Amino acid sequence: MNVSTRQLKAFLCLARLQSFTRAAEQLHITQAGLSAMMRDLETQFDCRLFDRTTRAVSLTPAGLQLVPRVERMLAEFGDACLALGKISAHAKRVLTVAVAPVVAASFLAEVCEHFAKAEPEVTVRLRDVNKERILAMVESGEVDVGFCAQPNPASATERLSLFKCHLLCIARPGVLKLKPARDGGLPTTSWAQLPTLPILASADPSQGLIDAYLERIGRAHEERPAYESMPTIIAMAAGGFGIGFVPSFALPTCLRLGVEVARLQRPSVEIDFYRITKKGREVPRLVEPFVASLVAVAHRVGVAR
Structure with missing residues (x-):
């Protein structure tokens, strides 16, 4: 069965208006297109959903039973889309960064402070782990970006030298x-x-x-x-x-x-200091402003040559 939400919304609209003409107008499709959608829906459900006459359209007993179920299903689907949208919006305001403990202790607090001035609504989640874990976390997608010196070659990551x-x-x-x-x-x-x-x-x-x-x-x-x-x-x-x-x-x-x-x-x-990202994955938008803050602070505190 391959029923689309578009078909189900059209079904509810037709059930409410009981007119192919008015329902097609409201859905911004042709009457023929609406009729074809309903025939396909009836074929997939293997039952008639509407009684059609030259003057009126009415729901069959099967159609009457289907209406509340479709309403509930579409409402739940809408709630799920809203929840996922909120999760996605939250993810866009969080940047997860992996660095070695000595880097984190040396100047990452200043980097985060500098970055917060440019992106005040973004939360930076810092993971202080060894070099091997940095690469593994970038490869798995557990973090958005990693930073380290002399990373071991890893086929699933890309590295970019930021400073020496x-x-x-x-x-x-x-x-x-x-x-x-x-x-x-x-x-x-x-x-x-x-x-x-x-x-x-x-x-x-x-x-x-x-x-x-x-x-x-x-x-x-x-x-x-x-x-x-x-x-x-x-x-x-x-x-x-x-x-x-x-x-x-x-x-x-x-x-x-x-x-x-x-x-x-x-x-x-x-010694080169690198930005590490996952190969084949689009670099998150927040990485570049964070890199800009990191490079600026590194030069200010004497870390970078």
Whole structure:
């Protein structure tokens, strides 16, 4: 059976007006079109719904029984459409974002504040999860957008570089023996000047990038602790347990924890920070203004190069 709501609405209109001429006028269709719809409806229900004479149209007993059922069904369908419309409208006012915990702690509060000025009626739902979970949540549609550095390749996602971060060296105050920068920015240090303290390594695959530079100074194969969490590396550096390496998107967290921070040079290392979206899915409208806020704040707080 393939009965349309259009046919059912036409049935109710004809049952109420009892005239093909007036019902067709009200429905803005031809009499022949209305008659064809009713014949098809009767065929599908396998019964006559109307008694037709040259002067009048009246409901059969089957038609009389059908009227209240169709009225109830169309009313419920209308309620369902209204409810779904409200859900859709609410969804358009919510943006769900996934970022790593250190990014969330460093500057996402400022990003949300900046974004709220442009989109005051939008609620941002923030999910602070590791890089693998960010990609999985974007792929599944659980979040609208994710942000991270050096994402692993994933066939179901698309990535767009937003800005570059510096690689920073961090340690307990006084360990790096830094001189203030002339331009008022971060002081710098070179790989060759790294103090002979334990290296606080990351269990993330991105550690391979750091090891390539440590190899040049003969320190890539030292025995060292490895930590899953970047905030742990920052905390251990602050406690004097070694020196760590973090991208500049962790800079605000480093400064709050009171660690000494220097931008690595000779050579300097840049790390791309990406927007992650689901491949083949239209990017939600709210993503772009959120990205604009994120980039603006990242430059303001020194996260972006």
